[in-house]
Amino acid sequence: xxxxxxxxxxxxxxxxxxxxxxxxxxxxxxxxxxxxxxxxxxxxxxxxxxxxxxxxxxxxxxxxxxxxxxxxxxxxxxxxxxxxxxxxxxxxxxxxxxxxxxxxxxxxxxxxxxxxxxxxxxxxxxxxxxxxxxxxxxxxxxxxxxxxxxxxxxxxxxxxxxxxxxxxxxxxxxxxxxxxxxxxxxxxxxxxxxxxxxxxxxxxxxxxxxxxxxxxxxxxxxxxxxxxxxxxxxxxxxxxxxxxxxxxxxxxxxxxxxxxxxxxxxxxxxxxxxxxxxxxxxxxxxxxxxxxxxxxxxxxxxxxxxxxxxxxxxxxxxxxxxxxxxxxxxxxxxxxxxxxxxxxxxxxxxxxxxxxxxxxx
Amino acid sequence: xxxxxxxxxxxxxxxxxxxxxxxxxxxxxxxxxxxxxxxxxxxxxxxxxxxxxxxxxxxxxxxxxxxxxxxxxxxxxxxxxxxxxxxxxxxxxxxxxxxxxxxxxxxxxxxxxxxxxxxxxxxxxxx
Numbered sequence: 001x002x003x004x005x006x007x008x009x010x011x012x013x014x015x016x017x018x019x020x021x022x023x024x025x026x027x028x029x030x031x032x033x034x035x036x037x038x039x040x041x042x043x044x045x046x047x048x049x050x051x052x053x054x055x056x057x058x059x060x061x062x063x064x065x066x067x068x069x070x071x072x073x074x075x076x077x078x079x080x081x082x083x084x085x086x087x088x089x090x091x092x093x094x095x096x097x098x099x100x101x102x103x104x105x106x107x108x109x110x111x112x113x114x115x116x117x118x119x120x121x122x123x124x125x126x127x128x129x130x131x132x133x134x135x136x137x138x139x140x141x142x143x144x145x146x147x148x149x150x151x152x153x154x155x156x157x158x159x160x161x162x163x164x165x166x167x168x169x170x171x172x173x174x175x176x177x178x179x180x181x182x183x184x185x186x187x188x189x190x191x192x193x194x195x196x197x198x199x200x201x202x203x204x205x206x207x208x209x210x211x212x213x214x215x216x217x218x219x220x221x222x223x224x225x226x227x228x229x230x231x232x233x234x235x236x237x238x239x240x241x242x243x244x245x246x247x248x249x250x251x252x253x254x255x256x257x258x259x260x261x262x263x264x265x266x267x268x269x270x271x272x273x274x275x276x277x278x279x280x281x282x283x284x285x286x287x288x289x290x291x292x293x294x295x296x297x298x299x300x301x302x303x304x305x306x307x308x309x310x311x312x313x314x315x316x317x318x319x320x321x322x323x324x325x326x327x328x329x330x331x332x333x334x335x336x337x338x339x340x341x342x343x344x345x346x347x348x349x350x351x352x353x354x355x356x357x358x359x360x361x
Numbered sequence: 362x363x364x365x366x367x368x369x370x371x372x373x374x375x376x377x378x379x380x381x382x383x384x385x386x387x388x389x390x391x392x393x394x395x396x397x398x399x400x401x402x403x404x405x406x407x408x409x410x411x412x413x414x415x416x417x418x419x420x421x422x423x424x425x426x427x428x429x430x431x432x433x434x435x436x437x438x439x440x441x442x443x444x445x446x447x448x449x450x451x452x453x454x455x456x457x458x459x460x461x462x463x464x465x466x467x468x469x470x471x472x473x474x475x476x477x478x479x480x481x482x483x484x485x486x487x488x
Contacts, residue, residue: 243422243425244406244422245423245424322422323422
């Protein structure tokens with residue numbers, strides 16, 4: 001049997017609860033057209049990250065430190081994991097981690113680990129705290145925004161008003177209609193995500209998302225727009241359809257150019273019902289959770305990101321299928337209890353699927 | 362019917378004295394003239410999805426908007442998607458629903474205008 005070079009791809013963001021992280025769908029995308037010898041490795045800081053038990057998709061899972069523990073702790077753990085798993089590519093997919101991985105780009109490259117990720121400064125430009133200024137500088141409409149460091153910032157503010165939206169520094173958002181509601185959600189978001197929070201004018205309208213991928217020179221490799229059809233109470237898309245709105249596609253190009261971006265990017269937008277104005281709500285430095293919709297519409301952006309990270313030439317995508325719908329559903333994985341024990345005690349979980357797939361491709 | 366007379370002209374002469382259909386310059390006998398007044402094109406990104414109960418909806422795949430249609434609307438738009446000439450559409454609708462073609466035509470004008478306003482057909486009126 002001819003020998004096959006393994007391609008070991010690690011992906012973060014394995015949680016798949018009612019606010020699912022993108023990791024599983026990134027891996028599902030890669031699996032769809034994977035090169036021979038691909039081994040998918042999940043990295044998670046939570047032993048109860050539900051996606052870690054998706055044994056049909058993952059080959060191995062490793063525990064990494066929580067983002068709050070910082071770059072040194074993460075690097076030290078990745079060195080250990082690399083000795084065991086020999087990583088070729090990492091795709092970080094949680095906002096709080098992208099900063100860290102971006103800072104570690106050079107060190108990880110020395111270990112033979114490739115990433116398609118922008119510099120840390122560029123990641124910061126689009127952060128929730130900097131987004132308003134970034135949009136103003138680059139002529140994107142965005143809701144009036146204030147960064148909140150203490151509750152009195154909300155109490156004494158006269159610029160945002162009600163209804164408004166209070167957002168955690170990395171994720172989570174709540175619509176607030178009164179000062180009393182603002183007080184409740186200020187406490188809840190601060191406890192969960194820390195300070196500062198982002199306080200934003202509420203815009204009534206329909207929500208859209210665009211995912212785009214840029215190479216190291218900020219050339220756009222692909223982009224897909226979707227319109228949200230159904231939202232959860234957290235405002236997450238539970239159903240959406242691909243559309244071809246040229247204004248939104250152009251906006252993705254403009255955002256990538258303005259940021260000098262490399263890697264995956266998601267722009268969340270809302271079209272105001274009364275004026276038709278498109279407002280940028282967020283720019284996320286990663287693939288969105290709905291990325292598999294883009295793949296089924298004809299653009300396998302995660303696989304393109306892997307190839308770009310490895311320095312391969314990738315042909316840009318020029319079109320995709322309109323009217324592709326995704327409807328998310330929940331599922332349950334049944335596994336042995338020792339899966340949880342292994343992940344908790346040993347910090348890893350080896351499914352040995354790779355060997356099986358290699359023998360029965 | 363309006364008080365206006367049919368403006369159909371043959372060999373430079375207006376020979377028809379029939380009353381014109383409401384909203385148009387021609388009479389029932391010269392309904393083929395509609396092709397010189399109203400023209401249309403259904404863009405590729407505008408799709409018709411019809412169901413087994415003859416209802417349907419139009420999906421604007423550029424903007425993501427969805428519009429529900431009743432049974433006659435679904436039938437008419439399905440004919441428009443096939444680029445059928447308007448006189449033929451009027452005849453087919455008139456026959457299917459057993460409605461006088463003048464009534465079909467005046468109702469169609471409202472439907473046509475709505476489709477134009479919503480960007481679901483490209484208006485192409487003759488000058």
